[in-house]
Amino acid sequence: DTGVSQDPRHKITKRGQNVTFRCDPISEHNRLYWYRQTLGQGPEFLTYFQNEAQLEKSRLLSDRFSAERPKGSFSTLEIQRTEQGDSAMYLCASSDNDRGDYNEQFFGPGTRLTVL
């Protein structure tokens, strides 16, 4: 399977704990996006990378959220000191920017976070 993968698929944590999610994009894709989705809403953009460079991070929800893509391949999204309001589906997507198709993003299955 050469699609976007995310790990874990589900995460249950207690309030105040830190969590880290991983995303493996399609191998030749140079853009990687992170989104958050809550029930009944569309995906909400958080940040994106062009290779290893984080080009947009103003939409990260707070300073508790951070993302990395150290070698331009996989990416991690970390949430520190989780709060119950962080409970959501976290989606990762990738695209091949060299083709110019910014909008044709390929999404992973998501990581569902539950903060107790």
Next chain:
Amino acid sequence: LAKTTQPISMDSYEGQEVNITCSHNNIATNDYITWYQQFPSQGPRFIIQGYKTKVTNEVASLFIPADRKSSTLSLPRVSLSDTAVYYCLVGPISGGSYIPTFGRGTSLIVHP
């Protein structure tokens, strides 16, 4: 950023054609229109993208009038498996920074 407006929900029956319209009055010259489909507990899936007139693929057609202030996604002969949320996005596909904005989408329910 061009704002989009779609109906919150639509109902249809198997075998019918479904048309979902998206309004984007302040679309920019270099903006394209893209539609995604999302099933429950899955990430969105790209359906179709266009700039003007009509685009057709094996899944859907996209109609864009000359003024480009709206677009219509057309799903021919829907089946129960087309029950999903459909999102319209507007933005550039080349140059500059682009923040994809999904909105709430249109929840399509197909009845037997």
